[in-house]
Each structure stands twice: as C-alpha cells, then as structure tokens.
Amino acid sequence: MIKTRILQGKKVAEAIKSDTSEKIRELKKSGLIPGLAAILVGENPASKVYVGSKTRTCQELEMHSKTFELSSETTTEELLQVIDQLNNTDEIDGILVQLPLPDHIDEKTVLQSVRPDKDVDGFHPENVGKLCSGEIGLAPCTPLGIIDLLKREDIPIKGAETVVVGRSNIVGKPIALLLLHNHATVTLCHSRTRDLAAVCRRADILVAAIGRPAFITREFIKEGAVIIDVGINRIETVEEGIRLFGEQSERIERIKKRGSTLVGDVHPQDPLGVASAVTPVPGGVGLLTIAQLMKNTVNACLMRRTPKTTN
Numbered sequence: 001m002i003k004t005r006i007l008q009g010k011k012v013a014e015a016i017k018s019d020t021s022e023k024i025r026e027l028k029k030s031g032l033i034p035g036l037a038a039i040l041v042g043e044n045p046a047s048k049v050y051v052g053s054k055t056r057t058c059q060e061l062e063m064h065s066k067t068f069e070l071s072s073e074t075t076t077e078e079l080l081q082v083i084d085q086l087n088n089t090d091e092i093d094g095i096l097v098q099l100p101l102p103d104h105i106d107e108k109t110v111l112q113s114v115r116p117d118k119d120v121d122g123f124h125p126e127n128v129g130k131l132c133s134g135e136i137g138l139a140p141c142t143p144l145g146i147i148d149l150l151k152r153e154d155i156p157i158k159g160a161e162t163v164v165v166g167r168s169n170i171v172g173k174p175i176a177l178l179l180l181h182n183h184a185t186v187t188l189c190h191s192r193t194r195d196l197a198a199v200c201r202r203a204d205i206l207v208a209a210i211g212r213p214a215f216i217t218r219e220f221i222k223e224g225a226v227i228i229d230v231g232i233n234r235i236e237t238v239e240e241g242i243r244l245f246g247e248q249s250e251r252i253e254r255i256k257k258r259g260s261t262l263v264g265d266v267h268p269q270d271p272l273g274v275a276s277a278v279t280p281v282p283g284g285v286g287l288l289t290i291a292q293l294m295k296n297t298v299n300a301c302l303m304r305r306t307p308k309t310t311n
Helices: 009-029 044-059 076-087 106-115 125-133 143-153 172-181 196-201 237-246 249-256 286-305
Strands: 035-041 064-069 094-096 161-164 185-189 205-208 226-229 233-235 261-262
Touching: 009 286, 035 044, 035 076, 035 233, 035 286, 044 064, 044 226, 044 286, 064 076, 076 094, 076 106, 094 286, 106 205, 125 172, 143 172, 143 226, 143 286, 161 172, 161 196, 172 185, 172 205, 185 196, 233 237
Parallel strands: 035 064, 035 094, 161 185, 161 205, 205 226
Antiparallel strands: 233 261
C-alpha cells in the first residue's frame, strides 16, 4: 500500500503570499502600492465570505483595496458604470467582479468590460488569447495556484500524463493550457467522455474540477497518481456524511452542529493508499486562489505601471 502524501494548500499559499509581500515592499520603494477592487452584487453568503477574505488578505499584505457592495437590483448598466470608474482609476491595478452575478445581469458583457490589464481573474478574451498562445498575461487564479503547488511540492509536470476532468472556462480549460505550456501531455475530459474512469486511470496527475461531490472514486485512480481536487461541494445530511467519511469522523459532528460540511469532487477516502499525493477539501486548492489573486494584482501593477518590468 502506498503512503499517500496530503498536499496542504496553506503552506503553499503562505509561500506565495511571502513572495508577493517581498514584491510589494520593492514597489513601495518606488512609491507604488498595488490596488485591488472587488465588486459584490447581491447577498450570496458564500460570495460575501470570499470577498471578505480577499479584503483581509489585502490588508495583511498592506495593499490598497476597495470593496463595492451593490444591491441585487443593480442593473447591468449600473454595474458597467462602476467598472468604468475603476478602469480609469490609476491606483486600482486589479478589478474583480465576484461571481455568480444575479440572473438579470449580462455576465459576459460585464466581464468583457474590465480592462484586460486589470483583469486579475484572467477572464477577458484578450487574456484568454494570451494564455492560449503562451504569452505573459493574467490567467485565472485557481489554475495558476495549482501549477505553483505542483512545482513547490516537486511534482514533475514535464512529460507527465495529465487528465483534467471538467472543461469550465474558470478552471478546466485554463489548467489544461497551463499544464500543456509546462510540457505535460494533457487530456481534457467532460460529461460526454467515453469510459471516463479508464481515461482517468492513465493519469500521472489527475485534476478533478467537475463540480460533483465525491465523483472521482477508486476506479478512476492510477496507482501512484497525484490527485488535485478542485471541487468545493456542500453536503448537508448525516447519511451522506457517513457514506463518505465513516460514522466516527469529526465531519459528522460538523454536519450535526453546523448543518453541512465540504467535500471535493474526489471521494475523500478512496485515494488513500493508492495515490502518491492528494489535495484535501477543505485545506487544499481553495487556499491557493486568494494568494494567487494577490500575486496577480501585484503582477498587474508591475506590467501596467512599470511597463519595462517582466515577470
């Protein structure tokens, strides 16, 4: 039986923030303070928590930050006015529009209205094009964090057989491209992939980003593979908790006390003893996203306000 290493996201996130803090100190010597603006529309509790975490991390790193909390009745036109204001505010280097947006707002138009050089989420078509062609630009935070995790944990990417399950624009497609740019052999899977388990069993590195709780089970995992679990799914019943974690797990008590607990797209027990390494949920990839957002904001400042600087 293989001893499975648990890849703790906190350690890598702290390393990313430490490197970013050093860049901020250097920028301050030139009189520059990187700035991030976050826009929250509506009352989504998870989004509020996430935006709050971003604000606190900005404060921790001594970055300039602004948060705009708009009502759920905000129109597309009103939101575009806020973005236009921030596009033309020099001390703001990164603009983040927290998703999901209310259904009546034109998400595509909103995301494309953010200036590409301030698009720290990497969603603008110009940045997507740069990612596809391998140019320096701003790419989505979670995929960048995954690459950083693999490198800092000395997991070889070059020549590795990698499988990504999920083809979203936020995670699946960009992580596939980043792996490709790092010389991996990449297969991008989705709901219509034939014999998905067999395809996944080829993977030296398996990235699960399908948005289905505990979907990836033992039959999907090659012995010795590295499993990167991007999923964040909430389960709310004790019965489901027992099925996934066992009767004695502290997760069962969490469901009883808080009404829910989190599980990834990978079954929490099945990789143990089979995979060589796995990211936990919570405590894995999720912690990397905010750290990488700070790094993206600093890089945006470097590229936008010190044009000759490359990263």
